Amino acid sequence: MADSEMPARGPRIALLLKLLTGIACAAPLAWLYWAWQAGELGFHPAEAIVHFLGRFGLGLLLLTLILGTLAHVLRAPKLLILHPLLGIAAFVYLTLHALSWAGLDMVWEWEFIAMEMVDLRYLQVGLVSLVLLIPLPLTSGRGLSHHWGSTLWHWLHRLGYVAVAAGLLHLWIITRADYALPVIYMVGFAAVIALRLLTPLWHTVRAR
Amino acid sequence: MRAFCYPKPRSSEITPRHLFERRREFLRQSASGLALAAAPALWSASAWSWTGRLGDADPTEFTTEGDKTPKEAIKTYNNFFEFGTGKDDPHKNAHKLQTDPWSLEISGEVEKSGTFGLEDVLKHHSFEERIYRLRCVEAWSMVIPWVGFPLADLLKRHEPTSRAKYAMFETLHDPEQMPAQRRDILDWPYREGLRMDEAMHPLTILAVGLYGDVLPNQNGAPIRLVVPWKYGYKSIKSIVRIHLQEKRPVSTWEAERPNEYGFYAIVDPEVRHPRWHQATERRIGEDGRRRTEKFNGYGEHVAHLYEGMDLSEYR
Numbered sequence: 001m002a003d004s005e006m007p008a009r010g011p012r013i014a015l016l017l018k019l020l021t022g023i024a025c026a027a028p029l030a031w032l033y034w035a036w037q038a039g040e041l042g043f044h045p046a047e048a049i050v051h052f053l054g055r056f057g058l059g060l061l062l063l064t065l066i067l068g069t070l071a072h073v074l075r076a077p078k079l080l081i082l083h084p085l086l087g088i089a090a091f092v093y094l095t096l097h098a099l100s101w102a103g104l105d106m107v108w109e110w111e112f113i114a115m116e117m118v119d120l121r122y123l124q125v126g127l128v129s130l131v132l133l134i135p136l137p138l139t140s141g142r143g144l145s146h147h148w149g150s151t152l153w154h155w156l157h158r159l160g161y162v163a164v165a166a167g168l169l170h171l172w173i174i175t176r177a178d179y180a181l182p183v184i185y186m187v188g189f190a191a192v193i194a195l196r197l198l199t200p201l202w203h204t205v206r207a208r
Numbered sequence: 209m210r211a212f213c214y215p216k217p218r219s220s221e222i223t224p225r226h227l228f229e230r231r232r233e234f235l236r237q238s239a240s241g242l243a244l245a246a247a248p249a250l251w252s253a254s255a256w257s258w259t260g261r262l263g264d265a266d267p268t269e270f271t272t273e274g275d276k277t278p279k280e281a282i283k284t285y286n287n288f289f290e291f292g293t294g295k296d297d298p299h300k301n302a303h304k305l306q307t308d309p310w311s312l313e314i315s316g317e318v319e320k321s322g323t324f325g326l327e328d329v330l331k332h333h334s335f336e337e338r339i340y341r342l343r344c345v346e347a348w349s350m351v352i353p354w355v356g357f358p359l360a361d362l363l364k365r366h367e368p369t370s371r372a373k374y375a376m377f378e379t380l381h382d383p384e385q386m387p388a389q390r391r392d393i394l395d396w397p398y399r400e401g402l403r404m405d406e407a408m409h410p411l412t413i414l415a416v417g418l419y420g421d422v423l424p425n426q427n428g429a430p431i432r433l434v435v436p437w438k439y440g441y442k443s444i445k446s447i448v449r450i451h452l453q454e455k456r457p458v459s460t461w462e463a464e465r466p467n468e469y470g471f472y473a474i475v476d477p478e479v480r481h482p483r484w485h486q487a488t489e490r491r492i493g494e495d496g497r498r499r500t501e502k503f504n505g506y507g508e509h510v511a512h513l514y515e516g517m518d519l520s521e522y523r
Binding site for chain 1: 278280281289293391393394480482483485487488490495496497
């Protein structure tokens with residue numbers, strides 16, 4: 001992020017924070033792989049893996065939005081040092097989510113993959129969500145946001161909101177009885193949107 | 209004694225007679241087979257036990273080709289929302305279910321209605337092993353060696369009246385024993401229904417065991433329906449009531465989402481479902497995917513029940 005200036009001790013703490021966050025993001029993936037190999041995922045591991053990666057990835061993406069919003073609302077740009085890391089981790093999870101569906105659940109049978117993609121709305125919505133995300137990790141470096149100028153970069157990265165919205169729709173369509181998780185995610189997303197919309201208003205009111 | 213009766217027997221159909229002959233074989237096998245001969249005793253009032261072995265029965269006419277799904281898979285990968293929506297929730301939570309004593313109410317359009325202790329119901333039946341494919345609407349499947357008896361045998365004993373057009377089934381409703389019933393995830397108690405000819409079909413059984421043992425709780429103990437040519441949600445578990453009626457009942461999932469879960473729920477790769485593609489399935493325990501068969505492969509036995517019905521409309 002462009003606007004995080006570190007005090008003297010800053011870089012080391014920042015590095016430590018990034019490291020811890022990186023570990024926290026990678027640990028569930030490592031656990032999933034271990035559980036899969038150890039046969040801990042039950043008798044339909046493909047399903048367990050696809051669901052886990054999707055739920056966790058969408059949660060991480062939402063968390064990325066929450067972090068960005070908090071940094072904005074609290075005027076604490078330092079929070080943003082974790083922003084690219086979370087975003088990239090979310091992208092990795094969601095990409096693996098799609099790949100595990102195609103590879104483990106559809107066993108790379110292109111006929112089945114095509115059939116399902118054509119017939120099932122939630123898969124189309126999910127794919128749109130993932131495709132929208134592709135530009136974001138590609139432009140998440142500090143350099144690019146400088147180079148492009150803040151405005152263009154911020155506009156591009158608003159795709160994150162569209163992707164989360166599409167991801168939530170995808171999750172909503174496939175949920176059928178227990179809506180606990182989608183509701184939690186939706187409340188989080190609604191809070192982010194509300195804060196984003198209300199903060200400028202709040203600042204103008206205060207400025208008067 | 210007629211073992212079963214098709215509603216509209218047609219001379220062109222060989223199957224019924226064929227089944228009829230085999231049916232007598234089952235009975236003979238039941239009577240002569242050592243394990244099975246011992247089994248009914250287990251179910252008598254004096255030797256009532258839910259942990260007893262029912263014994264292995266010989267394969268029947270309806271035995272499915274292909275490997276049986278491992279017992280561990282059948283016991284740990286379940287949909288039984290009364291115990292939670294996760295696949296392993298039923299396995300974890302179903303121990304709270306008390307299956308003994310158990311009573312079964314048979315009501316509605318029958319001459320002999322009443323509430324009966326399960327042992328009094330079961331003492332009239334000898335058990336058969338039926339190795340059936342089970343196809344879940346979620347596009348997975350299993351091959352399960354059930355132990356049970358034809359539903360028709362039970363219904364006939366209670367003498368359905370001429371107004372009995374449908375059978376409605378109800379699962380136990382007791383949040384103390386079925387913890388997820390405390391939550392409003394479905395309109396409890398779970399209900400299912402069959403048309404009378406479907407209920408009387410010789411493939412339709414009430415199961416009390418699998419793999420030769422009494423049913424594990426998570427698989428619908430102590431008594432459940434198995435209708436192998438329909439999606440799994442029709443095969444209602446832990447039944448406390450069977451009600452025959454003139455009006456078509458509305459099943460729980462049908463009430464929840466009528467555009468997804470039809471009353472007929474016939475396994476059909478051609479009929480689209482918005483959530484799961486029905487053209488293929490994952491046989492639990494296998495690595496690849498299989499193509500789903502119409503009527504789950506039981507077309508020769510049941511297709512005639514739906515002649516003249518557009519199954520994409522009557523889902």
